[in-house]
Structures are given as structure tokens and as C-alpha cells.
Amino acid sequence: MLIDFHLHVSRSEHERPWVLExxxxxxDGDLVELIDRVLTPTAIRPFLQENGIDWAVALAEDCxxxxxxxPHDFVADLCARANALPDPPRGPRGRLIPFAAINPFIVNDLGVEPERLVKEFGFRGFKVYPVYQHHYVNDIRMYPLYAKAQEPGVPMLVHTGSSVFKGARIKYGDPLHLDDxxxxxxxxxxxxxxxGRPFWYQQAFWMARRHENVYTDHP
Ligand SMILES: [Zn+2]
Structure with missing residues (x-):
């Protein structure tokens, strides 16, 4: 079974211009045309199936x-409508798993919002974007979110390492901040x-060896 754990389902109007550029x-081709064609409830699953994907983690973003x-409502709606379509008779199913994104500078109550997103919108995990949201992952401000996510066993994907995008602050990407x-x-x-790409691979590897609850992906 093949799971794509990092699928940004952002349409071109969601992205800042420099990201799209x-x-x-x-x-090599018309990216906006590809996004418009593929990122719809009826087209996304056949696209994933063609690429051999059984499950894909579909990411919201708040940066x-x-x-x-x-937005959360866009991602939740895309996933729910796509997943409601029948599975193919054989081969990869191409189902979506929605992950929420909570920005501590935008959401006030980090101890309430995760539950709402899981219960009301059906999110199954969340992604944290320290490099893009400008906070350390071990900032005490984030702790209510982690406590709330830990209870029902909701996993967290966290951006570690560098970024090429304008405004990103790389210092927040050091995997060692996940130790706490x-x-x-x-x-x-x-x-x-x-x-932790590219200069913190060693730290990321060490973290995954050190902690039973920390995993690496392929850079
Ligand atoms: Zn990402």
C-alpha cells in the first residue's frame, strides 16, 4: 500500500504569487491548468489512482x-466529496486524509480549535508550519494544541528544514526543537x-532514533 503523506491541495488562488512562480x-507544463483540472472532488482520486496512491494526506495551510x-472548509469539503465516490474495482483507491493547519498567531484558543476541526470537519491530523508561521515548534504557546491532539491520537506533521519561499525563517526549522x-x-x-533538509539531516535522524513517537520522511 502506498501512502502519500504530504499532498498540498492548494489551488492557485490560495497561494501567494511567489509560491506559484x-x-x-x-x-514542465502549464501548472495552473494542471491544478484546475486535478484539484476537484471528481478528478483528484483518478489522478491519485493513476499514480499508484492508495491514500494521500491532504494538507490545509494557514501561512x-x-x-x-x-482554508479548512475547502480541504474538508474536497476530501469528503472525493471520498464519497465509489472505490475502483481494483488497484489503488486514491482516498484522501484531511490534515488541518492551525496558526498560533491567528487562532486564539489552541486548546479548543483542534477538537472542533476533528469533530465538525472530520480532520484526521494536523500540520504545523514553524518556518512559515514564525514560531518555534516547542513554543509553550503551542502546548494546548499538542495536548488536545495527543488525547484522541491525532498525529502531527511538522515542516522541518529549509524553504525557498519568500518570508520563510529557517531558524525555526531545526528538528532539535522537537525534542521538548x-x-x-x-x-x-x-x-x-x-x-530537516539539507543541513539538519543528522539531527532529524537522531531524533527519530531517540524518540519512539518521532518519525522521518524521505527528504
Ligand atoms: Zn508541506
Missing amino acids: FMESQY PVTTGVT VAIDFPRLNILMAHS
């Missing part, structure tokens, strides 16, 4: 000063996106 420079905002979080929330499953 960079993505376009990396893609207005750096990369953009992909892993110890203080032993039942919170933490996946380090990008494994």
Missing part, C-alpha cells in the same frame, strides 16, 4: 505572510516533513 519554474492560505515536544507529549505521533 517558483512551482511553475519547477514544472498568510509567507506561502498562502488553503516529543518528551512532553509521549503519545503524540510526530512526523518530520523533509527530515
Whole structure:
């Protein structure tokens, strides 16, 4: 079974212009056309199935000063409508798993919002964007969120390492800041996106060896 654990389902209107420009420079073709064609409830699953994906973690984003905002209601609706379609008779199913994104500078009550997003919108995990939201992952401000996520066993994906996008602050991407979080929330499953690329691979590797609840992905 193949799971894509990091699928940004942002439409072009969700992204800041410089993000789109960079993505376009990396893609050989019309990126906006691809996004418009594929990021719909009826088209996303056939696209994932063609690419051999059984499950994909679909990410919301709340980083207005750096990369953009992909709203919770958009992601929840896309996932719910796509998943309501019948599975193919054989082969990869291409189902979506919605992950929320909570920005501590925008959401006031971090101890309430995760529950609301899980219960009302059906989110199954959340992503934290320290480099794009300008806070350390072990900032005490984030602790109510981790406590709330740990209870029902909701996992966390966290951006670690560098970014090419304008406004990103790389110092927040050091995986070692997760040491506190892993110890203080032993039942919170933490996946380090990008494994601290490129200069913190060693730290990310060490963290995953040190803590049973910390995992690396392929950079
Ligand atoms: Zn990401």
C-alpha cells in the first residue's frame, strides 16, 4: 500500500504569487491548468489512482505572510466529496486524509480549535508550519494544541528544514526543537516533513532514533 503523506491541495488562488512562480519554474507544463483540472472532488482520486496512491494526506495551510492560505472548509469539503465516490474495482483507491493547519498567531484558543476541526470537519491530523508561521515548534504557546491532539491520537506533521519561499525563517526549522515536544507529549505521533533538509539531516535522524513517537520522511 502506498501512502502519500504530504499532498498540498492548494489551488492557485490560495497561494501567494511567489509560491506559484517558483512551482511553475519547477514544472514542465502549464501548472495552473494542471491544478484546475486535478484539484476537484471528481478528478483528484483518478489522478491519485493513476499514480499508484492508495491514500494521500491532504494538507490545509494557514501561512498568510509567507506561502498562502488553503482554508479548512475547502480541504474538508474536497476530501469528503472525493471520498464519497465509489472505490475502483481494483488497484489503488486514491482516498484522501484531511490534515488541518492551525496558526498560533491567528487562532486564539489552541486548546479548543483542534477538537472542533476533528469533530465538525472530520480532520484526521494536523500540520504545523514553524518556518512559515514564525514560531518555534516547542513554543509553550503551542502546548494546548499538542495536548488536545495527543488525547484522541491525532498525529502531527511538522515542516522541518529549509524553504525557498519568500518570508520563510529557517531558524525555526531545526528538528532539535522537537525534542521538548516529543518528551512532553509521549503519545503524540510526530512526523518530520523533509527530515530537516539539507543541513539538519543528522539531527532529524537522531531524533527519530531517540524518540519512539518521532518519525522521518524521505527528504
Ligand atoms: Zn508541506
